[in-house]
Amino acid sequence: MTSTTLVPEGATTAVALSGVTKVYGRGADAVVALDRVSLDVAPGEFVCLVGASGCGKSTLLNLVAGLDAVSGGGIHVAGDARPGLMFQEPALFPWLTVGANVEVPLKLRGLAGAERKTRVAELLDTVHLGDFARRRPHELSGGMRQRVALARTLALDTPVLLMDEPFGALDAMTRDILHDELERLWTARNAAGKPLTVLFVTHNVREAARLADRIVLLSSRPGRVIWQTPVDVARPRRIDSAEVATLAAEVTDRLRAEVGRHGH
Amino acid sequence: MATDTVTISGLDALEVASQQKVPGRASRVWAATWPKLTALALALGLWQVVVWSGWKPEYALPAPLTVATDLWAYATGGALWDGLLITAQRAAIGFGAAVAVGLVLGLAVARVKVLRAALGSMITALQTMPSIAWFPLAILLFQLSEQAIFFVVVLGAAPSIANGVIHGVDYVPPLLLRAGRNLGARGLNLYRYVIAPAALPAIVAGLKQGWAFAWRSLMAGELLVVIAKSTSIGVQLTYARELSDAPRVISVMIVILVVGLLVDLLFTKADNAIRRRWGLLDRE
Numbered sequence: 045m046t047s048t049t050l051v052p053e054g055a056t057t058a059v060a061l062s063g064v065t066k067v068y069g070r071g072a073d074a075v076v077a078l079d080r081v082s083l084d085v086a087p088g089e090f091v092c093l094v095g096a097s098g099c100g101k102s103t104l105l106n107l108v109a110g111l112d113a114v115s116g117g118g119i120h121v122a123g124d125a126r127p128g129l130m131f132q133e134p135a136l137f138p139w140l141t142v143g144a145n146v147e148v149p150l151k152l153r154g155l156a157g158a159e160r161k162t163r164v165a166e167l168l169d170t171v172h173l174g175d176f177a178r179r180r181p182h183e184l185s186g187g188m189r190q191r192v193a194l195a196r197t198l199a200l201d202t203p204v205l206l207m208d209e210p211f212g213a214l215d216a217m218t219r220d221i222l223h224d225e226l227e228r229l230w231t232a233r234n235a236a237g238k239p240l241t242v243l244f245v246t247h248n249v250r251e252a253a254r255l256a257d258r259i260v261l262l263s264s265r266p267g268r269v270i271w272q273t274p275v276d277v278a279r280p281r282r283i284d285s286a287e288v289a290t291l292a293a294e295v296t297d298r299l300r301a302e303v304g305r306h307g308h
Numbered sequence: 309m310a311t312d313t314v315t316i317s318g319l320d321a322l323e324v325a326s327q328q329k330v331p332g333r334a335s336r337v338w339a340a341t342w343p344k345l346t347a348l349a350l351a352l353g354l355w356q357v358v359v360w361s362g363w364k365p366e367y368a369l370p371a372p373l374t375v376a377t378d379l380w381a382y383a384t385g386g387a388l389w390d391g392l393l394i395t396a397q398r399a400a401i402g403f404g405a406a407v408a409v410g411l412v413l414g415l416a417v418a419r420v421k422v423l424r425a426a427l428g429s430m431i432t433a434l435q436t437m438p439s440i441a442w443f444p445l446a447i448l449l450f451q452l453s454e455q456a457i458f459f460v461v462v463l464g465a466a467p468s469i470a471n472g473v474i475h476g477v478d479y480v481p482p483l484l485l486r487a488g489r490n491l492g493a494r495g496l497n498l499y500r501y502v503i504a505p506a507a508l509p510a511i512v513a514g515l516k517q518g519w520a521f522a523w524r525s526l527m528a529g530e531l532l533v534v535i536a537k538s539t540s541i542g543v544q545l546t547y548a549r550e551l552s553d554a555p556r557v558i559s560v561m562i563v564i565l566v567v568g569l570l571v572d573l574l575f576t577k578a579d580n581a582i583r584r585r586w587g588l589l590d591r592e
Contacts, residue, residue, distance in 0.1 A: 109490055128490065135487035138586040139505045148501055152492035182587020200491065 056122065058087040058204055058241035059108060063117035066103050077103045079266035080117065087122065087203070088239030090230060092252035092259050094295065096303055100267030101245040105129060105206045108243065127204035127243075128197035132212045134189035136181040142192050143168065143177030149199040167195040170229060187218035191225070207244045211251070220283055223254055227280055249299065253292040254283040261295070263302055271298050370555045378555035379562060387544060388563065394540040395530065395567075398454070402461030403522045410466040410518060411511075414473025428474070431467045439464035439525040443532050457529035464525035465518040472514015476507025509582050516575035523568050541567075 066078040077100040085091050093101050106112040108119055109129040121127060136145050143164050150160045168174050171191035181189055190210060197205065211219040233240040246252055252259050253275060261271040273295070277287045331339075352372050359371045366374075382388050417423045417431065442460045450456040480503050488502035530542020539547075541560060548556035 106486075111486055111489060126490075126492070129486070131483060131487070133483055135483045137484065137487075137502070137505065139508070139582075148488075148493070149491040152497060152501070180585060180587055196491065 056087060057084040057120075058089070058122045058239070059083075059085040059127075059243065060120040061104075061108070061117070062120075064104070064107060064114055064119060065116035066100065066107060066112070067115040076266035078107075079268050081262075081267065081269055082117075083260065083269060085241055085243065087241055088234045090242045090244065090255060090257045092244045092246060092256035093262055094246060094249060094252045094259055094299065095262035095267065096264045096299070097247060100264075101247075101262060102208050104262075104267070105208050105243060105245055108204075109206055121204055123203070125203050126200065127206050128200045128202045129206045130190075130193055130197050130208065130210045132209045134181070134186075134193040136189055136192055136196070138181055140181075141177065142173065142179050142181065142184070145181065145192060146177075146196045146199050149196060153201075163199065167199055168192075170198065171195045171225065185218075187214055187222060190214065190222065194226075194229075203239060203241060205240055205242045207242065209246055210244075212246070212248070219251070223251070223283060224280070227255065231279065249295045250283055250288065250292045253277070253288045253295065254281055259291075259295055261298055261302065270302055367552065368554055370558065375555045375558045375562075379559040382556065382559045382563075387539065391539055391541045391544050392563070392567070394538050395526065395542065398457060398461070398530075398540065399522065399526055402458050402526060403465060403519060405458070406462045406465035406518055406522055407469055407515065409462060410469025410514070411473055413466065414470035414514075415477070417470065418474045418477035424474075431470050431474075434463070434467040435471060435521075439521060440528040440532075442525075443528065447533065452533045452535060454535070456533050457526065460529050461522050461525045465522035468521055469511075469514045469518040472511050472517070473507065475514070476510030477503060479510065480506040509579070509586070512575060512579050512582060516572065516579070519571055519575060520568070523571070527564060 061081055061083040064078055064081045065076070068075045068077055081104065083091075093104065095101055103112070106129075107114055108121070109127050111129070136142075137148070140148070146164045146167050147160050150163055155163065164177065165174065168177055171194055173188060173191055173195065176184065176188070176192075181192065184192065193210075211222050214222065230240050230242060244252075244255060256275050258272060258274050260269055262268065263270045273291075275291060277285075277291065281288055355372050359366070359369055363369070370378075413427075413431070417427050439460050442463055443456070446456040446459045450459060484502055484506055485498070488498055491501075493501045527542050530540045531546055534543050534546055541563060545557060545560040545564075548554075548560060
């Protein structure tokens with residue numbers, strides 16, 4: 045068995061992966077990126093997937109987002125909601141203003157003009173960029189662009205957020221601030237009875253310990269769930285707190301053991 | 309600028325691109341024009357020196373002032389504007405058709421694998437074909453007619469435009485495609501919201517090149533396909549040569565050059581506007 049679930053039997057799940065396998069190529073050249081990954085994520089849960097590079101973390105998110113098809117197993121997203129996906133790069137459309145970027149998913153969802161305008165303003169306020177609607181992405185800093193990307197993803201009004209090393213390219217200080225903001229936003233959504241389930245991929249163990257309700261370790265080539273642990277640290281957390289550091293050390297040891305086993 | 313930075317914390321505030329003071333409009337225009345004016349003056353000076361050297365008789369190579377006088381008479385008389393009207397109409401119709409053909413062809417080739425295998429390299433081959441080489445066939449097919457000119461203008465310009473489209477679609481960053489698809493843009497919407505705008509710079513470059521080919525083809529056409537009743541710019545150039553009216557030959561050439569440059573300038577403006585929006589130019 046490749047995984048166990050920490051979600052109690054019978055609880056509703058926001059995202060359910062059962063035996064998800066992804067193989068690239070055919071025959072002798074086939075590469076198994078993911079091998080029977082099973083994972084149940086509860087509504088409103090914040091799960092961090094941690095693993096060395098090449099462990100298929102990004103592949104997993106692409107599959108959940110529906111941008112790629114599984115080779116085996118199944119993925120179920122509650123209510124058939126379309127998850128929002130964020131990347132390491134903000135992937136903003138350079139030809140649109142910040143506000144227009146956030147408006148794209150609203151347009152595609154068929155919202156009327158007046159409603160879109162209100163929603164864009166709300167979403168930009170959520171990420172503290174209310175005054176930047178008319179700017180172009182290139183005029184913003186890396187951290188601000190990533191916030192715009194977050195606002196744009198939230199515009200999908202999705203209960204599931206998939207984040208693929210979203211803060212990996214940012215400096216430590218900006219990353220800290222964005223951790224705080226993400227935690228605040230996620231807590232607020234859950235408190236408001238609109239649970240936001242987050243699947244967050246990172247290779248930064250501290251970041252995982254800072255953010256997660258549960259940390260899931262993936263092995264590399266093929267990607268398998270090898271270990272997972274709940275994170276019982278009170279929120280709001282600080283990345284430099286002793287508890288986060290202790291947990292990060294434990295996870296790092298596990299990760300080292302795993303990497304060592306594969307002789308990397 | 310100063311008021312909207314207040315809500316931004318941390319390093320963000322430091323990183324926001326600051327807009328530096330740019331020099332005034334007049335000095336910028338002057339900085340851009342004086343090298344051009346100097347180069348023009350040098351060219352005219354060289355021309356005058358060659359005339360003075362007596363290398364060719366004046367009736368074959370007139371002096372700049374003679375040409376300027378003729379150009380003035382040409383511009384203030386009716387002939388230039390009548391000719392320009394005919395030529396501009398042909399250019400607009402021919403280029404317009406080339407744009408339509410180029411866009412459709414480019415999109416089809418970019419999208420359909422079989423078409424790409426079949427036509428991809430042929431489009432590039434067509435691009436390298438000097439368009440004047442099409443005229444013998446065009447004249448056989450359509451005689452000395454508007455259609456013959458139209459045929460060659462479209463054949464000259466469409467491949468460049470199609471190539472611009474293909475190039476633009478091919479080089480849409482995959483990350484933007486994934487983002488677009490995740491935001492709900494599928495099928496036609498993906499083209500509308502992501503592919504078309506992302507490909508726009510390459511398409512404009514293709515249009516610009518297509519225009520250059522269209523204009524050259526049109527001039528070649530008007531010189532070769534002389535339709536008696538329509539005194540287009542090209543026909544006026546032919547007549548001037550037949551009458552050994554050297555000042556007029558050069559005047560017409562200057563008009564052709566200026567029209568080509570003006571339209572090219574429009575494309576450059578469009579290109580700059582796009583690049584400024586995308587943040588690919590340093591200065592606002």
